[in-house]
Amino acid sequence: MRLDRFVCKSTEYTKAEAIQLIHDGQLRVNGEAIMNRAVQVHENNTITLNGECLKARGFRYLLMHKALGTICSNVDEGYPSLFNSLKIEKVSELHVAGRLDADTTGLVLITDDGRWTFDIIRPSNNCQKVYRVGLSRRLSEDLIERFEKGLQLHGASQLTRPAELQILGSTEARLTITEGKYHQVKRMFAAVGNRVLSLHREKIGEIALDVPLGEWRYLTNDEVKSFVTVI
Numbered sequence: 001m002r003l004d005r006f007v008c009k010s011t012e013y014t015k016a017e018a019i020q021l022i023h024d025g026q027l028r029v030n031g032e033a034i035m036n037r038a039v040q041v042h043e044n045n046t047i048t049l050n051g052e053c054l055k056a057r058g059f060r061y062l063l064m065h066k067a068l069g070t071i072c073s074n075v076d077e078g079y080p081s082l083f084n085s086l087k088i089e090k091v092s093e094l095h096v097a098g099r100l101d102a103d104t105t106g107l108v109l110i111t112d113d114g115r116w117t118f119d120i121i122r123p124s125n126n127c128q129k130v131y132r133v134g135l136s137r138r139l140s141e142d143l144i145e146r147f148e149k150g151l152q153l154h155g156a157s158q159l160t161r162p163a164e165l166q167i168l169g170s171t172e173a174r175l176t177i178t179e180g181k182y183h184q185v186k187r188m189f190a191a192v193g194n195r196v197l198s199l200h201r202e203k204i205g206e207i208a209l210d211v212p213l214g215e216w217r218y219l220t221n222d223e224v225k226s227f228v229t230v231i
């Protein structure tokens with residue numbers, strides 16, 4: 001990781017403060033003063049700040065039950081950010097692994113581990129995301145096969161990957177997909193002439209939503225490990 005990020009992850013300094021400390025020559029990597037904040041460092045390196053050895057904190061992994069009318073970015077943009085309700089240290093270092101729209105509710109995974117996020121969102125890992133969907137028009141049985149075969153989304157060059165559609169009622173369904181293109185579920189139903197009225201994510205991989213609306217918890221070690229590459 002970059003030296004400025006390492007300083008943030010091992011101290012209470014903000015990014016701006018870390019950059020200033022590096023610029024002022026107060027950081028040493030394996031005994032050598034380093035003033036370039038972009039230098040890559042590893043935990044095996046001995047990194048000192050004014051002679052004191054730094055140790056990076058571990059990554060953090062959480063799940064949250066996202067409320068309607070909140071957004072997954074770190075700052076408010078038209079709607080309040082879901083991070084506002086996360087009263088923990090250094091919230092600005094966290095991101096959502098697989099964002100939901102403002103009008104979608106349900107399970108979001110939150111972390112500061114970019115590699116882990118990559119494992120969750122890249123389609124080749126076949127990580128299943130399960131959504132409960134409310135629709136404006138009646139659903140017909142033939143849709144099950146059309147979703148399984150792949151749909152042509154507006155503006156997309158390839159068909160969608162096989163998806164499992166379970167019809168729960170005349171206008172209610174459960175959809176399991178293994179990719180997460182922009183507005184994926186809404187665009188899939190638009191491709192078959194329907195419109196999503198409500199959308200709720202129930203599950204990602206093996207992790208099911210189990211906290212009340214607006215609340216969160218840390219993931220267990222087994223849950224974190226459950227996303228490690230399955231190639």
Ligand code: URA
Pocket residue numbers: 099100101102104182183184185186187199
């Ligand atoms: N698909 C959508 O269309 N919206 C979401 O929020 C998630 C998946």
